[in-house]
Amino acid sequence: MSASPRIHPSGETILELENVGIELGGRRILRDISFKVLRGEFLCLVGPNGAGKSTLLKAVLGLLQPTEGRVMVLGKPPGKSPGAVGYVPQRKSFDRTFPATSLELVVANLRGSWPVMITKKEREQAMAALVRTKAEKLADRQLFALSGGETQRVFLARALVTSPQLIVLDEPAAGVDIRGRDDLYDLLHVISQDDYLAAVMVTHSLMALSRTAEKVAYIDGTLQAFGLPSELLGHGKLAALLGGHTEDGDG
């Protein structure tokens, strides 16, 4: 675990949810969710499967519109500040057979389109991001040749390359072996502190929580609990949920 001291979050609100409710296909997934994430604050979203965590992330990213309430990122509706939000998807949700190098993947986010030729400046920017996630040696490797942990470090570099102010992670350590998971959580902790980033991460893992979280939101259709990890670990449901998912939970 990193020894760097935790900087106290500033008062600036990066992400704000107000009474957010979401219906999908006539079915109510989420109701009355309100919370804030400040600059420099790391929020872990936890809850049972099917509780609406990934749906909530989609609303934060602007991929779906809330049925009620509103989501604001940097004071604007989501999707209006591309580059200000970095996203690390679940490992299983992208095509690993796509002929692409790590460097191309990172540059694609920098440009907003797939690169044909990479300029020297783009390469430098992408390499700087890859160095931060300890993935610089993977720059010219094909994505299919990467392990789970390596893939996620490259995707983290991809998310960081636009210098975001908010980083959104959907179970980033799912399908990553235990050592890779360890490294990933350490990196997330260090980078979010150094860059003074606001972060929202869906996780099932107690390890993730203890390594990264400053705040925890426990969601199951509604916001059941919100607060410091130390306060919430006493919450019966949360303890029961994470108890079953301790070290190998994230899958």
Next chain:
Amino acid sequence: MFEWWTKYEFMRNAVLAGALVGGMCSVLGVFVVQRGLAFLGEGLAHAAFGGVALGLLLDIGNRFHLEWFGPVWVAVPFCVVVAMAIGWVRNRGIATEGTAVGIFFSVSVALGILFVFIREKPSGDLESYLFGSLLAVRRVDVWVSAGLATIILGILAVTWTKMAYVTFDRELAKLSGINVEGLDYLLLGMMACVIVLSVKTVGVILVSSYLIIPAATSRLMGGSLFAMTIRAVVVGAVGSTVGLVFSYYINVPSGATVILTLAAAFIVTLALRGGAALAGHSH
């Protein structure tokens, strides 16, 4: 050795049109292969059959003495409409892509059979659309193929990098501000046009492999998506030329020889590069 080129205009037409449509199919084929749209290609090819049959039934060229107006001019809009309908049904979440293709594919073929039946003429010309025929390609087809190739290259010059990003991951592309659905329709429209124009050379039954084999062959060679695209075009254009010349010499339907030539290219590449490629993917 080159008498097929110097002596016969029909061969020059067939080879030029074949290389053009083969190249275009291969460019789009890279997206088809990476997105797993092989069945969509197959469905659009069968929609082309319905369109061609309608074109033959309407017989607009003869009726209005328009020499250039072949059945293709009816088949292109027919196939584009089917492609858009498939995209719409899928994007609206009414049915999955596989289901949408399955429905439109069989309806188009059923309509085609009905049109052929109503027409009550010998179906010799229809056969050339089913299996591909060197003699069916006219000078005007070469010009139309060249025109379409220019338009498609123009569209791709602007949209290729975005289509490639969508191909990699729709969600990430959307987050980067790309109009994912708009590009889907554009790709569908281009596929429909290219497939209809390829029908004269390789025929309805085999045209979808024109989309698949060059791109799949190129993918075996590794490298970036762009390199894969450029190589696929070379494989498609050269394979189609070699296949058509074979078909001339051994006097068999052109579609079969073109596809078998492309398949041979795939097998040779697999033998040469496949070991390494498979080792990489098994990881």
